[in-house]
Amino acid sequence: MTMAGEKFQRNTRQKAVILDYIKACGDSHIRAEDIIAGLEAMGEPVGKATVYRFLKVLESEGQIRRYTISDKVPACYQYVGDQPGCREHCHLMCIRCQKLIHVDNPCIKQFVRETLETEDFLIDESKTVFYGLCRDCRNFLKQQ
Amino acid sequence: MTMAGEKFQRNTRQKAVILDYIKACGDSHIRAEDIIAGLEAMGEPVGKATVYRFLKVLESEGQIRRYTISDKVPACYQYVGDQPGCREHCHLMCIRCQKLIHVDNPCIKQFVRETLETEDFLIDESKTVFYGLCRDCRNFLKQQ
DNA sequence: TTCGCTGCAAAAGTTTTGCATGCAG
DNA sequence: CTGCATGCAAAACTTTTGCAGCGAA
Numbered sequence: 001m002t003m004a005g006e007k008f009q010r011n012t013r014q015k016a017v018i019l020d021y022i023k024a025c026g027d028s029h030i031r032a033e034d035i036i037a038g039l040e041a042m043g044e045p046v047g048k049a050t051v052y053r054f055l056k057v058l059e060s061e062g063q064i065r066r067y068t069i070s071d072k073v074p075a076c077y078q079y080v081g082d083q084p085g086c087r088e089h090c091h092l093m094c095i096r097c098q099k100l101i102h103v104d105n106p107c108i109k110q111f112v113r114e115t116l117e118t119e120d121f122l123i124d125e126s127k128t129v130f131y132g133l134c135r136d137c138r139n140f141l142k143q144q
Numbered sequence: 145m146t147m148a149g150e151k152f153q154r155n156t157r158q159k160a161v162i163l164d165y166i167k168a169c170g171d172s173h174i175r176a177e178d179i180i181a182g183l184e185a186m187g188e189p190v191g192k193a194t195v196y197r198f199l200k201v202l203e204s205e206g207q208i209r210r211y212t213i214s215d216k217v218p219a220c221y222q223y224v225g226d227q228p229g230c231r232e233h234c235h236l237m238c239i240r241c242q243k244l245i246h247v248d249n250p251c252i253k254q255f256v257r258e259t260l261e262t263e264d265f266l267i268d269e270s271k272t273v274f275y276g277l278c279r280d281c282r283n284f285l286k287q288q
Numbered sequence: 289t290t291c292g293c294t295g296c297a298a299a300a301g302t303t304t305t306g307c308a309t310g311c312a313g
Numbered sequence: 314c315t316g317c318a319t320g321c322a323a324a325a326c327t328t329t330t331g332c333a334g335c336g337a338a
Contacts, residue, residue, distance in 0.1 A: 010312050010317060032303080047320040052303060054318095068215045071327080074302060075215060092265050101263060107255035119245060120279035121236050127275040135264035154292055154337055176327080191295040196328060198293095215302080218327060294335070304325070311318080 009057070017044045018054050022064060022079045029067060029076035029098065067129060069093065090128035096137040103130070153201070161188045162198050166208060166223045171231070173211060173220035173244065213237055213244060213273055220244075234272035240281040247274070 009015075021035055021042075030038075032051055039046050055077060058064040067076045076098075090108060092101040112123045133141070153159075165179055165186075174182075176195055183190050199221060202208040211220045213235065224231060234252055236245040256267045277285070 008317075012312075012318065014319070049304075049321080050319055068212065071212045071215050071219060071302095092259065092263065092267065094265070095268075095271075101265065103259070103263075105255055105258065107251045107258065111249055111251035111255070114249065114251065115236065115247070115274070119236065119247075120282075121238070121245065121276055122282060123236065123274045123276040124239075125274075127239075128272070130259070130267045130269075131271040132265055132267040138264075138266060152292075156293065156337075158294070193296080193329075194294055215327095290336105290338090292335105292337085294333105296332095298329105298331080300327105300329070302326095304323105306323085307321095309319080309321105311316105313315090313317100 013044075014046045014050050015054055017042075018046060018051060019058065019063070022058070022077060025079065027078065027100070029078050029100070031074045031076055033074060035077075065127070067093070069095065069098065069131075090125050090130070092130045092132065092134075094134040094137055095131050096133060096141070099134055101134070157188075158190045158194050159198055161186075162190060162195060163202065163207070166202070166221060169223065171222065171246070173222055175218045175220055177218060179221075209270055211235070211270070217242060232269050234269050234274065236274050236276065236278075238278040238281055239275050240277060240285075243278050245278070 017039055018035060021038055022030065032048075032055060035055075036046065036048055036051050055064065055066070059066050059077075063080060064077050065080050067078070069076060089102050089104040092103055093099070094101075108125060108128070112125055115121050115123055161183055162179060165182055166174065169178075176192075176199060179195050179199075180190065180192055199208065199210070203210050203221075207224060208221050209224050209231075211222070213220065214237070222231070233246050233248040236247055237243070238245075252269060252272070256269055259265050259267055
């Protein structure tokens with residue numbers, strides 16, 4: 001018997017190794033291709049379609065987060081975990097070195113409140129990524 | 145004889161109608177496909193490759209801005225004009241209906257300033273997309 | 289007469305889907 | 314048994330590229 005909105009999920013070797021692999025990557029951002037190649041190298045090959053399908057499930061469950069840095073680069077994924085507290089902040093990402101910085105700024109909280117009032121739009125702050133250039137990369141580019 | 149970094153550009157009918165079309169769209173975001181279809185409908189057909197190639201040129205010149213809202217949706221373009229920065233803004237996107245809303249909020253400007261000071265991180269506000277649910281979609285989900 | 293520009297088709301590259309088979313429950 | 318899951322290949326889709334011919338300067 002399944003609940004209304006969610007589909008019953010079977011436990012398979014493939015799902016287990018995919019999730020383990022993502023968890024083992026910690027804070028770093030990995031692409032679907034990394035998972036496929038990594039599991040292949042570990043002697044636990046999983047089909048490409050299976051990986052993409054399960055990534056969608058994990059994302060909809062909130063277990064992982066999907067980042068679209070740009071459309072020139074494949075999407076990246078990151079393990080979030082079950083603790084809801086870690087979702088209450090947004091991120092800065094450097095478009096050059098892909099460094100990720102956590103941000104918890106009152107301006108953003110205020111903006112989220114205002115947007116709900118003025119636009120009637122409920123922002124999910126945890127999905128927010130600000131793109132730009134970090135200090136190191138700006139210095140590097142200056143020297144070019 | 146061309147300057148160091150820039151390539152000499154020839155004036156052609158295609159470039160003229162493409163740029164005119166983008167300008168005529170004003171503030172709205174248009175996709176490459178919109179331009180191709182629009183010009184086709186106007187009796188000024190331009191090849192797909194030509195459109196994409198010229199869009200890249202216009203973007204590198206700063207005449208238009210390119211938005212990658214998500215990789216589920218094609219890139220959008222907008223005319224900027226001669227005063228880059230004057231239309232700097234970010235976006236709200238509904239994760240259910242994919243509606244896009246323009247936002248020009250002082251909280252965000254403030255956040256961008258603070259982030260440059262405290263994190264030494266230079267945010268490109270125009271690349272920012274806040275994801276969430278619009279009023280219509282929240283009402284729809286409530287009724288489920 | 290240059291040599292950048294155009295347009296078509298094909299390629300590139302990530303993500304999705306159809307379908308036959310496999311296997312968890 | 315049931316029917317969701319898997320894996321392969323093909324498709325879907327946006328964007329890029331190769332190339333022969335065109336045309337602006």
